[in-house]
Amino acid sequence: MAKGHPAANQPTEQETPPKKYRVAGTMKGMIIMSDDFDEPLEDLKDYM
Numbered sequence: 001m002a003k004g005h006p007a008a009n010q011p012t013e014q015e016t017p018p019k020k021y022r023v024a025g026t027m028k029g030m031i032i033m034s035d036d037f038d039e040p041l042e043d044l045k046d047y048m
Contacts, residue, residue, distance in 0.1 A: 040048060
């Protein structure tokens with residue numbers, strides 16, 4: 001290896017995109033679940 005040459009082609013700091021962190025609560029109120037979501041489905045009554 002010659003001096004000043006990297007051993008592997010590693011991305012430099014400019015090539016790597018900045019890390020995006022997740023923010024808790026950003027989807028709050030966007031997902032609505034019905035009150036009977038855990039009730040058995042009519043289509044599956046024959047199998048229960």
